[in-house]
Amino acid sequence: MHIYTKEEIAGWERFYRGNFINSVTGFKSVSLIGTSNENGQTNLGIFSSIVHIGSDPALVGYINRPRSAAPHTLANIESTGKYTINHIQPLFLNQAHQTSAKYPEDISEFEAVGLTIQYLNNFQAPFVGESVVKYALALQEVIPITANNTFLVIGKIEFIYLQKDILLPDGFINLHKAETISSNGIDSYYRTMPITRLAYAKPDNKK
């Protein structure tokens, strides 16, 4: 085992440090966020920082980078109040990753990378047609993180669209069966291998 101190890390070359710090937090819930602006121009971006905030009400957060680095998704969410989160499956991973390129505002990443724009349930924001688990969000709150000018963007789930055959009798969604992928760092993607589901823990359970 080796200790890497903050002083050592701060002295590293930028991309080396980015790879290191982006991977140390563990496997990530990478997804595609679909939006459109008020003129209906669609946008699609890959985000690896989706985080569960609460179940009742059903709230989901993600971290948006500073406005200067990642302007379109957040601007569209703020102007329309609506967005979609779409899981990524291996069949369209390359296209999903390619949405991280810096396209001009008037280019839709859907078209640029070759993913299908899909509208569901009269919801204003576009879904990814290829995705087999996806959900619609209404903006709840944009919380500025002053330490580095990022934002925690929180949305309320409006509806969820998935294959019925991945939903288990207790409400658990079998994302392994759906082939939803996870990511680590800025460029590494993974399938999953189930280990186990464990019983609700109580203090008197055996070790």
Added chain:
Amino acid sequence: MHIYTKEEIAGWERFYRGNFINSVTGFKSVSLIGTSNENGQTNLGIFSSIVHIGSDPALVGYINRPRSAAPHTLANIESTGKYTINHIQPLFLNQAHQTSAKYPEDISEFEAVGLTIQYLNNFQAPFVGESVVKYALALQEVIPITANNTFLVIGKIEFIYLQKDILLPDGFINLHKAETISSNGIDSYYRTMPITRLAYAKPDNKK
């Protein structure tokens, strides 16, 4: 494909809804957070909401449930300003999950579940001895999320402790080799299967 609306979801039984909403956000970076109070009483809790906030400075966030539901970890972080995040490997998954039981404040989950308290580099908060990837944090900010009384807790990385043989030449940490697990829902755990690492995306890359 089937649509589940917010009205339908709101009407479900609580545990069914919890399983559903906790699993729809994707695979999670589950880890153990180690703290101690001002008297040195240690505490260990499992959290599945670790999120990368930024690389320079190196900032990591996690979502803490309302104070009434999960008081000890947040209180210790606020009083000492220090905590540790410890990846979970399959060898001690059962013990890690068992820390989610509601033990009284004067019981250390380390002892209750049988995990080793480890102090490193003169850092005040305890690490999990069994974990092969772990890092120390100094509290940066506790941001209240008013929508459901949860908190985004942000820390600055002080140092990182890991096996040198999982660090690749470009700074990427091979968590698959480390056998770090991910989770989904409230009780399901996974190993990973690498798919690929993809090149930095530029607009003129081929589809």
